[in-house]
Structures are given as C-alpha cells and as structure tokens.
Amino acid sequence: MAAFVIRRLVASVFVLLAATFLMYNLVALSGDPLEDLRASNAPNKEQLIESRIKLLRLDVIPPLRYFLWLGGVFQGDLGLTVQQRSVNALLEQALGSTLQLVTIATVVAIILGLTVGITTALRQYSGYDYTVTFISFLFFSLPIFWVAVLLKQFVAIGFNDFLEDDPQLPVWLIALLTIAAGLLWASIIPGALRRKIITFAVAAGATASMLVIMNLIDWFSYPGLSIVGVAIIGIGAAVGLTALITGLKNRRALYAALVVAGLGLALYFPFQFGISYSITEWWMLVALAIASVGVSLAIGWFMGGVDKGPVMRVAAFTGFFTAGAIALDRFMMVWDDYASSGRIRGRPIATIGSSTPNLEGSLWVQGVDIYTHLLLPTLALILISFATYTRYSRASLLEVMNQDYIRTARAKGLAERTVVVRHAFRNALIPIATIVAFDIGGIVGGAVITERVFGWTGMGALFQNGLDQVDPNPVMAFFLVVGGLAILFNLIADLVYAALDPRIRVN
Amino acid sequence: MSNLNAPVPSGGVTDAENNIANKEVEGLSQGQIVRRRFFRHRGAVVSMITLAFIVVLAFSAVGFDFSVFGVQVKTPGWWQWTWTEIPTAQNGGRPTLSLVPEWMDGEGVRFGDHPFGQDEIGRDIFAVVMRGTQQSIVIMVIVGLIATTIGTVIGAVSGYYRGWVDSVLMRFTDVIITIPLIVIGAVLGLAFGKLGAFVLAIIIGLFTWTGLARLVRGEVLSLREREFVDAARVAGATDRRIIFKHILPNAIGVIIVNTTLLMAAAILLETALSFLGYGVQSPDTSLGKIISENQSAFATRPWLFWWPGVFIIAIALCINFIGDGLRDAFDPRQKRLPSARALAKGNSGGLDRAAVVVTARGAGMQGGGDGAGGVGLRGFDADDPRPRGGGYDAARDPKKDS
Numbered sequence: 001m002a003a004f005v006i007r008r009l010v011a012s013v014f015v016l017l018a019a020t021f022l023m024y025n026l027v028a029l030s031g032d033p034l035e036d037l038r039a040s041n042a043p044n045k046e047q048l049i050e051s052r053i054k055l056l057r058l059d060v061i062p063p064l065r066y067f068l069w070l071g072g073v074f075q076g077d078l079g080l081t082v083q084q085r086s087v088n089a090l091l092e093q094a095l096g097s098t099l100q101l102v103t104i105a106t107v108v109a110i111i112l113g114l115t116v117g118i119t120t121a122l123r124q125y126s127g128y129d130y131t132v133t134f135i136s137f138l139f140f141s142l143p144i145f146w147v148a149v150l151l152k153q154f155v156a157i158g159f160n161d162f163l164e165d166d167p168q169l170p171v172w173l174i175a176l177l178t179i180a181a182g183l184l185w186a187s188i189i190p191g192a193l194r195r196k197i198i199t200f201a202v203a204a205g206a207t208a209s210m211l212v213i214m215n216l217i218d219w220f221s222y223p224g225l226s227i228v229g230v231a232i233i234g235i236g237a238a239v240g241l242t243a244l245i246t247g248l249k250n251r252r253a254l255y256a257a258l259v260v261a262g263l264g265l266a267l268y269f270p271f272q273f274g275i276s277y278s279i280t281e282w283w284m285l286v287a288l289a290i291a292s293v294g295v296s297l298a299i300g301w302f303m304g305g306v307d308k309g310p311v312m313r314v315a316a317f318t319g320f321f322t323a324g325a326i327a328l329d330r331f332m333m334v335w336d337d338y339a340s341s342g343r344i345r346g347r348p349i350a351t352i353g354s355s356t357p358n359l360e361g362s363l364w365v366q367g368v369d370i371y372t373h374l375l376l377p378t379l380a381l382i383l384i385s386f387a388t389y390t391r392y393s394r395a396s397l398l399e400v401m402n403q404d405y406i407r408t409a410r411a412k413g414l415a416e417r418t419v420v421v422r423h424a425f426r427n428a429l430i431p432i433a434t435i436v437a438f439d440i441g442g443i444v445g446g447a448v449i450t451e452r453v454f455g456w457t458g459m460g461a462l463f464q465n466g467l468d469q470v471d472p473n474p475v476m477a478f479f480l481v482v483g484g485l486a487i488l489f490n491l492i493a494d495l496v497y498a499a500l501d502p503r504i505r506v507n
Numbered sequence: 508m509s510n511l512n513a514p515v516p517s518g519g520v521t522d523a524e525n526n527i528a529n530k531e532v533e534g535l536s537q538g539q540i541v542r543r544r545f546f547r548h549r550g551a552v553v554s555m556i557t558l559a560f561i562v563v564l565a566f567s568a569v570g571f572d573f574s575v576f577g578v579q580v581k582t583p584g585w586w587q588w589t590w591t592e593i594p595t596a597q598n599g600g601r602p603t604l605s606l607v608p609e610w611m612d613g614e615g616v617r618f619g620d621h622p623f624g625q626d627e628i629g630r631d632i633f634a635v636v637m638r639g640t641q642q643s644i645v646i647m648v649i650v651g652l653i654a655t656t657i658g659t660v661i662g663a664v665s666g667y668y669r670g671w672v673d674s675v676l677m678r679f680t681d682v683i684i685t686i687p688l689i690v691i692g693a694v695l696g697l698a699f700g701k702l703g704a705f706v707l708a709i710i711i712g713l714f715t716w717t718g719l720a721r722l723v724r725g726e727v728l729s730l731r732e733r734e735f736v737d738a739a740r741v742a743g744a745t746d747r748r749i750i751f752k753h754i755l756p757n758a759i760g761v762i763i764v765n766t767t768l769l770m771a772a773a774i775l776l777e778t779a780l781s782f783l784g785y786g787v788q789s790p791d792t793s794l795g796k797i798i799s800e801n802q803s804a805f806a807t808r809p810w811l812f813w814w815p816g817v818f819i820i821a822i823a824l825c826i827n828f829i830g831d832g833l834r835d836a837f838d839p840r841q842k843r844l845p846s847a848r849a850l851a852k853g854n855s856g857g858l859d860r861a862a863v864v865v866t867a868r869g870a871g872m873q874g875g876g877d878g879a880g881g882v883g884l885r886g887f888d889a890d891d892p893r894p895r896g897g898g899y900d901a902a903r904d905p906k907k908d909s
Contacts, residue, residue: 011678011681014678015678015681015682015685016685018678018682019682019683019685019686022682022686023686023690023691023694026691026694026695026698027694029698030694030695030697030698031697031698137824137827137828137831138820138824140771140823140824140827141771141775141819141820141823141824141827142820143775143778143779143782143795143798143816143819143820144779145778145779145782145795145798145799145802146798146812146816146819146820149798149802149805149812152805153805153806442687445687445689445690448689448690448693448783449689449779449782449783452783463690463693464693464783467693467694467697467785475694478690479686479690482687482690483685483686486684486685486687487681487685
C-alpha cells in the first residue's frame with residue numbers, strides 16, 4: 001500500500017511537471033504579450049515595451065522561461081502579472097471566492113443527485129424513472145451560459161418583480177404545484193392503485209394547504225418557519241430518519257430522536273431572541289452546529305441501550321436537521337430588513353457579483369446577502385452536475401440490487417428497507433465515492449463559465465484575464481491549483497476505492 | 508461483447524426464458540442484432556430522425572461555405588437570405604414565424620420573410636443560426652473522428668503491449684487529462700480560432716481522446732487474455748492484425764458509445780469556447796457566439812437568444828439519446844428478458860412461480876459469467892426480473908479501466 005502511494009505520488013509529480021510545461025508554453029505562444037503596447041500611441045512606447053520585456057522576462061524563450069517560473073514556484077513565488085500585481089495575493093482571493101461558489105453547489109448536487117438516482121433505481125421503468133431519465137439527458141445537453149441567462153431573466157428578475165408589491169401566489173401556480181407534488185409522491189411510494197390514489201391525495205392536500213397558508217400569512221414578504229415549522233421539521237426528521245435508518249420498531253432510536261428534536265424546540269425561543277444576537281462570527285455558528293451534533297450523539301449514546309451505533313446516528317442526523325431549521329428560521333427573520341434595506345431596495349435576488357458592497361448588518365444579514373448572491377450560480381451549477389450524479393447512482397444501485405447477496409438477504413426474510421439501506425445502498429456508494437472524489441478535484445476549474453456569466457472574480461477570472469493578456473503567470477497559478485487538485489484527488493479516489501472495496505487490490 | 512453468442516443453458520424455465528430471448532436473434536449476424544435493438548429504442552430513433560432533419564436543414568438552407576487550408580467550397584442555399592446579407596429590419600426584427608392556426612385565433616401557420624427574426628442591424632437570424640448549426644455539426648464530426656482514432660489507437664496499443672509502452676502512453680494520457688478541456692480549448696482557441704472551424708475542430712480533437720483511450724485500454728486488457736486471441740497468435744497473425752481484426756471489433760460497442768458522448772461534449776465545448784470568445788471568430792459565426800453577442804439583448808430581442816440555444820440543445824440531446832440507444836443495443840446484458848410476471852402468468856399457479864425463481868439462477872450465472880469489466884454476477888431476480896437498465900456505468904465509469 002505504502003509503496004503504491006509513493007509510486008503514484010512520484011508519478012503524479014512528473015505528470016504535473018509535464019502538464020505545467022506544456023501549459024506554460026501553450027499560453028506563452030498563444031499570442032503576443034506586447035500587442036496592446038505596440039498598438040498604443042504613448043510617446044514612451046519603446047520604453048514601456050522595454051520595461052514589460054524586462055518584467056516578464058520576454059527576452060528568454062518560453063521553454064526556458066518555464067524553468068525560471070518553476071524556480072520561483074519552488075520558492076513559493078508565483079510571479080507578477082502584467083499589471084505588476086502579486087499573483088500569490090490574487091490567487092488567494094480568487095480561490096476563496098471560487099470555493100465559496102462551488103462548495104454549496106457540489107454538496108447540494110451530490111445529495112439531490114444521490115436521492116433522485118436511488119429513488120429512480122428503486123422504481124426502475126416507472127413513469128418517474130422515465131421522466132427523470134429524460135430530464136437528466138436534457139440537463140446534460142444544456143449549455144450552462146444559456147441556462148444562466150434564463151435564470152437571470154426568470155428566477156432573478158421575475159422573482160424580484162413578484163416580490164415588488166404584495167406577493168401572492170396565483171391560483172394556477174398553486175394548482176400546478178399541487179398536482180405535480182401529488183404525482184411525484186404517488187410515483188415514488190409503491191403500492192396498489194388504491195394506495196397510490198391515497199398517496200396522491202395526501203401529498204396534493206399537504207402541498208395545497210401549505211401554499212395557501214403561505215399566501216394567507218404573506219409568507220413571501222415575511223418568510224419564516226416559526227416554532228411550528230421548526231417542530232414539523234424536527235419531529236418529521238426524527239420519525240423519518242428513524243424509519244429510514246433503523247426502522248420504527250426500534251423504539252430506543254425513535255425516543256432518542258424525539259428527545260433531540262424536543263430539546264431543539266425547547267431551545268428555540270432562547271436562541272432566536274437571546275443567544276443568536278451574541279453570535280457575531282461565522283466560526284461561532286460552526287461551533288454551535290458541531291455542539292448540537294455532539295449533544296445529539298451524547299443523547300443517542302445514553303439512550304442507545306445495547307445497540308448504540310444506529311441510535312447515535314439517528315440522533316445526530318435529527319439534531320443536525322433541527323438545528324439547521326432553527327438557524328434557517330433565524331436567517332429568514334432578517335429577510336425583511338435585508339430586502340428593504342437601502343442597498344437592496346426591494347430587489348433581493350442578485351444577478352451579478354458575490355456580495356453587496358458596503359452592506360451593513362449582523363452576521364445574519366450578511367448570511368442572507370451571501371444566499372441571494374449564491375442562489376443563481378448555484379442553481380446553474382446544480383442543474384449541470386445533478387444529471388451526472390443521478391445517472392451514476394441509479395446505475396450503481398441497479399447493479400448492486402441485481403446481485404446474489406441481495407436475493408439472499410431477501411430470502412432470509414429481511415424487510416425491504418433493511419435490504420436496500422443496509423445491504424444495497426452502502427455498496428452502491430462505493431463507486432459514487434470515487435466519482436465524488438474526482439469531482440471535488442475538478443470543481444475549482446469547472447466553474448469558469450459560470451463565474452464569468454455571474455460576474456464572480458474567482459479562479460475563472462484569474463485564468464481568463466491572464467489568457468487575454470497572454471500573461472502566463474496568473475494562468476499558471478490557476479492551472480497549478482486546478483491540475484494539482486485533479487491529480488491529488490485522482491489518487492485519493494483510487495485509494496478510497498481500494499479501501500472501501502476489498503475486491504480491488506492496489507499494487 | 509462476444510458473450511452474445513454464449514451457449515444457451517438448458518433446463519426448466521431458464522430454457523423457456525432463453526428461447527423467447529433467442530428466438531428473436533436466431534440466424535442474425537451481430538450487426539443485425541445490434542441494429543434491431545437500436546431501432547427498438549424509440550428515443551434513439553426519434554433523435555436520429557430529428558438530427559438528420561437538422562443536418563439537412565442547416566446544410567441546404569444557406570449552402571456550404573468553408574475554406575479548408577486555402578481550398579474554398581461554396582454552394583448556394585435555398586433560403587432567400589444568406590447569413591452575411593443585411594436586409595432592412597421589418598417590424599423591429601420580430602420573428603415572422605407563426606404556428607398557431609387561424610381557427611385558434613392565431614395568425615395562421617406561416618413562415619414569413621424572417622421566421623426567426625432579425626438582429627439589430629437586420630441580419631436574418633434563421634440564416635445566421637443555420638450557419639452556426641453547420642459550424643457546430645462540422646466541429647462535432649471532426650472532433651469525433653479525430654478523437655476516436657487517436658483514443659482507440661493509443662488505448663489499444665497500450666492495452667495490448669502493456670509494460671513500458673503502456674506506462675509511457677498512460678502517463679502521457681494523464682498529462683493531457685490533467686488539463687481541463689475548457690482551459691486547453693481556450694488557450695488553443697485563442698491561437699487557432701481565427702483559422703476557422705475546421706482547424707479549431709482538429710485542435711479540439713487532438714485533446715479530447717483521453718477518456719476513450721483509457722476505456723479502450725481497459726477493454727483491450729481483458730480481451731487480449733481471451734482464447735480467440737491466443738488462437739490468432741498461434742495461427743501466426745501479426746500484432747497489428749490481432750489488434751485491428753480480432754480485438755478492436757470486439758470493443759466496438761464501447762468505442763461507438765463513447766464517440767457519441769464525446770461528440771455531444773464537443774458541441775457543448777465549442778459553444779462554450781465561442782461564448783468565452785476563444786472559439787470561432789468574426790466574421791464567421793457559431794451558435795455559442797450568437798448567444799454571447801446577444802445575451803444582454805434578452806429583454807428586448809429574446810429570439811436572438813432562444814433559437815441558437817434551442818439548436819444547441821436539440822443537437823446535443825439527439826446525440827445523447829442516440830448514444831443511449833447504441834449502448835442498449837451493444838450491451839448484451841441489457842436484453843429485455845420477458846418479465847417473470849409474464850412468464851409466471853404463462854404458467855399457472857403459485858407453484859410454477861416458485862419454480863421460476865429457483866431455476867432461474869442458472870440464467871443468472873450464464874448472463875453474468877464473463878461480462879467484460881463487470882463485477883460479480885448479474886442474476887435473475889424474482890421481484891424485479893428485468894436486467895439492469897441503461898445507465899452510465901459501463902461506458903463512463905472511470906474505474907472500469909484500471
């Protein structure tokens with residue numbers, strides 16, 4: 001194993017060196033870095049050209065200049081741009097901005113894609129399966145820049161117009177959503193026709209009543225979950241997760257999850273109108289999230305009895321969801337302040353940039369600001385990668401479900417839930433894990449177009465500005481990060497696969 | 508792919524089941540079987556017809572106009588405007604296409620002078636979009652050809668010879684694969700985009716073969732251990748003959764399926780590059796470039812934006828569906844067995860149903876025994892009898908190659 005890792009690492013270093021060499025020369029030879037100066041009418045043109053040649057060492061031919069650059073990299077210096085700014089500083093800023101953009105999109109796309117892929121695999125060849133298949137093919141074929149413009153027009157501008165005066169959902173939209181929700185649930189939940197009809201009615205009724213209530217309480221102007229919403233989410237999570245992970249027959253797990261949800265509810269008012277005001281830094285929020293999961297784990301441990309593991313898992317997930325709902329509610333509370341503030345002027349969904357300049361307010365207001373700016377690019381990114389994850393997880397689960405040991409598990413008389421969750425799902429995750437590792441390696445470089453459309457100054461801008469000016473240094477800084485991450489995660493993917501699947505041996 | 512010809516297991520219901528499956532393919536060559544399966548995939552057939560229609564429309568409407576390395580090819584089209592002509596704008600450039608017939612209170616079905624509208628200086632968008640579609644299709648085909656050739660050869664050589672040849676070629680592949688496509692496309696497009704769509708396509712093709720090479724290598728690695736390759740070697744066949752006549756025809760499914768996926772990716776890559784300004788350059792045009800130029804005009808002239816986008820999606824979607832159909836057609840594991848319910852219904856009573864479940868194990872063993880690259884056995888299942896459906900696994904799973 002160690003020998004394998006070392007050999008792969010050494011090979012990776014050489015691959016990266018070769019790739020950077022290739023890339024450097026391609027960038028350096030892609031155009032004339034002095035073009036803008038040659039065309040200018042400045043009186044000191046010759047002098048400017050002279051100084052730029054000196055700055056970028058243009059007197060050295062590109063293959064040799066690469067080694068000058070490489071020498072700098074080994075000393076931690078990525079060089080200067082044409083404008084004489086430090087690439088290190090630019091890279092740091094760009095990387096932060098891009099990570100902020102792609103992290104949430106990737107996480108959401110993975111969770112959504114996995115969920116949808118698994119449900120389609122379990123309902124193979126159903127109407128739901130065919131619909132999702134068609135939709136994922138469609139998403140595969142969408143050019144992201146085209147989607148982005150549509151999102152700007154219909155989601156941002158349309159939604160902002162909707163919010164402008166007395167937002168009320170029109171009746172036809174409520175009817176449409178109601179029918180869609182009913183059909184969706186009826187096609188996912190198995191059963192005979194009678195049960196399907198009941199499912200349809202329940203889902204449609206719940207959706208319709210929720211939307212009508214939202215209209216009645218003017219939800220779109222003053223969004224919030226209130227303690228009722230948090231209670232529904234917390235108790236729903238407790239029951240749902242118990243049913244999913246251990247089955248409702250495991251009373252210990254159910255009670256532990258309900259205790260966690262109850263604790264969350266008990267802390268709702270103290271948090272919303274007390275504790276939350278003293279949270280002024282992001283790390284405090286993260287610490288609170290960790291603390292709530294920790295407390296949930298402890299509750300699970302104490303109530304777990306002989307079989308602590310699954311109970312702790314159920315409790316921890318319930319705690320996470322309940323705490324998340326409370327935090328979400330807190331963010332929603334400042335929505336009205338945010339939307340009507342002087343910098344926003346009632347049009348909250350942003351179409352460009354990564355934050356509102358000069359926006360003042362608490363951490364919660366800043367959070368809402370980040371959310372409104374992330375919404376569109378995240379949607380665009382999710383649309384694209386959602387399709388891949390859906391197809392992969394569907395194929396993976398189908399492959400596992402057709403194996404002999406699944407039939408054995410069923411033959412033993414295990415419940416279908418146990419067969420799917422315990423036996424099939426875990427093994428289906430193995431190939432997904434490697435794909436996720438690949439994708440994480442690729443996300444930093446994958447958002448070039450999205451960043452450009454939504455005006456984020458991240459890695460994509462670093463790359464593009466550098467390339468437009470035939471300036472290898474920023475382009476190479478971009479590539480060093482992107483290529484390095486790709487190679488690193490490639491290695492990690494192989495190791496994860498070997499670690500998870502004993503059938504694969506690395507040597 | 509050769510387990511299409513696997514012997515039919517005998518015994519009980521397995522026999523009945525395989526008889527139904529085999530009756531359809533009796534006396535047919537593999538090509539015929541594949542073709543027949545492909546034409547049964549409705550989505551793929553519809554896509555193929557749509558794509559053919561788009562191709563004919565695009566190339567006949569405004570005529571060819573390409574210059575390859577100095578050789579000019581130019582033919583007239585049947586459409587009244589060319590994509591460079593600038594007629595005067597009518598009615599604010601609004602599209603004259605109308606599909607709502609008069610009896611539905613519409614303006615009647617008509618195309619008018621400018622069915623897709625005009626841009627701000629008056630160019631006919633139908634002609635411009637057709638020109639862009641031509642470019643996209645040309646790029647797609649050339650990229651497909653070049654990338655497939657390079658990928659197949661490198662993958663086959665590396666998988667067949669193994670050893671240091673394999674190491675060198677695969678490390679070379681790693682180097683290329685490390686550079687994101689959009690990045691290398693942008694860098695090269697900046698340098699070569701001015702030379703026209705052909706050169707751009709060749710350049711893109713030179714860098715998009717990596718995934719295919721890995722897949723072909725994996726396929727060849729497993730195929731070269733098979734008996735028919737030993738037989739060919741004993742008969743005195745040269746390496747070249749073994750690779751091209753014996754091994755590659757057996758890997759044709761993987762190659763064709765991935766070529767289609769690659770072509771769909773190429774079309775999106777080209778439009779993305781043109782959108783960023785590194786692809787096809789003015790005065791020529793492409794679908795991505797039209798969108799890029801007009802994205803700010805969405806509020807005032809949305810047709811400048813809708814039509815090129817619709818054509819990009821239509822082409823990519825068609826290619827993806829055709830690829831899906833081909834995958835189903837080439838993968839012997841994907842054959843749709845008659846369902847257990849149908850079989851059980853044919854027999855009578857619950858006892859026979861149980862017999863189906865028990866004896867069907869044999870079929871499962873047979874089907875999954877030597878599936879290329881597959882892990883474990885793909886059995887027959889009482890609750891869900893259909894074999895694994897079309898997924899992206901076999902063709903796109905990056906782990907299948909190593």
